Amino acid sequence: MIAGMQNVVKRFGNVQALDHVSFAIHEGEILGLLGPNGAGKTTVIRTLAGLIKADSGEITLLGKKQDVNNIRLKQHLGLVTQEVTVFEELTAEENLRYFGGLYGVKGDKLRQRVKETLEFVGLSEHAKKVPGKFSGGMQRRLNIACALVHSPKFLIMDEPTVGIDPQSRSYILESVKRLTMEGTTLLYTSNYMEEVQAIASRIVIMDQGKVIASGTLDELVSRIQHEETIRITVSNPSVALAERFRAIQGVKTVMHNGADYTIVSGAGSDNLNRVLMVAQQRGSVSNIVADKPTLEDVFLTLTGKKLRDEEAGV
Ligand SMILES: Nc1ncnc2c1ncn2[C@@H]1O[C@H](COP(=O)(O)OP(=O)(O)OP(=O)(O)O)[C@@H](O)[C@H]1O
Ligand SMILES: [Mg+2]
Known part of the structure; x- marks a missing residue:
């Protein structure tokens, strides 16, 4: 197990964001974390990555007991945040140099990684431009690149394809698949079940702070077959x-x-x-x-509701 949690609880005031959450991510796989708005996905990611502390439970990160103060562990972790968090006033290339530097990549190695990563997300031609001039999809791709420049072993992506054009979306999904072929392990969060169905080797479904089902697509679907x-x-x-x-x-x-x-x-x-x-x-x-049955049906059967609000009918 490269990462995971056991019985993790996290409260914000009287909101129980995580209610005894347990799951495991194995080396080389794409674990899809699926759930509607407010299910607790970002809170899972924040506690897993050590950005916030869980109230109770056990967390494993990169094969070790997670320690919020262990910076060395974080060198092997990449985190693509739900909001685009790049510097608007730096060019694409400068953003990558900055984030690579933060993780301790230096000199020729940094130069090479900046170039490779820009190529990887298809932004080589825009290296000298500032992200303020980018489309939403290009900004998202740069946001992903910033989390990849230090070649993390384990990459966490928090809804990386929200609100982007279909072309950028399929570009991102293809890149994600290539990454796993190169040996990166991935936690991929989304509320688009089609994406999770297409790329994840195993799936964890959350709702209202709880894991309500997990398994491979076939296992989940056979539960409601x-x-x-x-x-x-x-x-x-x-x-x-x-x-x-x-x-x-x-x-x-x-x-x-x-x-x-x-x-x-x-x-x-x-x-x-x-x-x-x-x-x-x-x-x-x-x-x-x-x-x-699809994942959507699994979700509908387990919760009695649709995954995304905008699709809910009367
Ligand atoms: N810092 C915080 N302070 C108070 N409540 C919070 C905080 N962060 C999250 N919550 C609450 O915890 C619950 C889970 O939120 P979380 O952001 O983890 O959901 P999510 O699955 O990522 O949703 P989305 O798909 O909208 O990003 C929600 O009820 C949210 O309002
Ligand atoms: Mg979220």
Whole structure:
């Protein structure tokens, strides 16, 4: 185990940000930490990285018992913060020289690492520009580069792709995969389940300060394999239709978002035909799929809610 925590508790006033959190990250893997806003992801990262102290519990960082004062441990740790934390008035290159220097990289080695890291995040052509002139995606890439310039063994990324264009997003995801091929271990935090599903070797799902499930994608999905998920798009959506779906025998949850409904039924309910019939009584159906559960379904089944607020329906 390169990093992890055991029964970690952290309170802020009367908010229990971490409620007996336990998980482990093994060398060479990408552990995806998935959870909605306020789940406690950043607090996990801050306590793991030793930026704040846990109230209780045990933390392992880089194979050792974590010690907030052990600077040597931090030399092998890279941290990509949720907010972009680069210097606006320094050029991309100067930012990298600064952060590399902080971690004790010097001379030719520093020059070489600055060059390599800029190449790695695709910013070589912008080395002499200040980040104030960058797009959001480029700023995020520079933010990642600053955490990589000292070649950390263990990299923690806190929602590195929030609010960026799809091109920068896929660039970042590809880079992350390349990093692990070069031997870096990664803790990757996101509330985009598609990202976590695409890159993580194992997944930890958090909600309200608690780990509610963990395992490989297959393991998580097989936990809810007995449930059926039907997605249906109708021409004439209404709240009343959601209620009609809810009334079908065996239906557990119905999510309604615009013209789309997601209907989760219990084991062996075989509700495809019933759902279709109910929908057709109220208008035409433009699409219907009964598909393999995704991480989103795992989350929905475990918590009764969607992962991201903006997707939540009535
Ligand atoms: N410094 C703090 N002081 C008070 N409350 C805090 C502090 N940091 C976090 N919290 C609270 O702890 C809980 C967990 O917050 P945290 O930032 O860890 O969530 P998160 O999963 O990172 O969310 P997001 O996806 O929005 O970044 C929230 O209720 C938050 O309001
Ligand atoms: Mg956060």
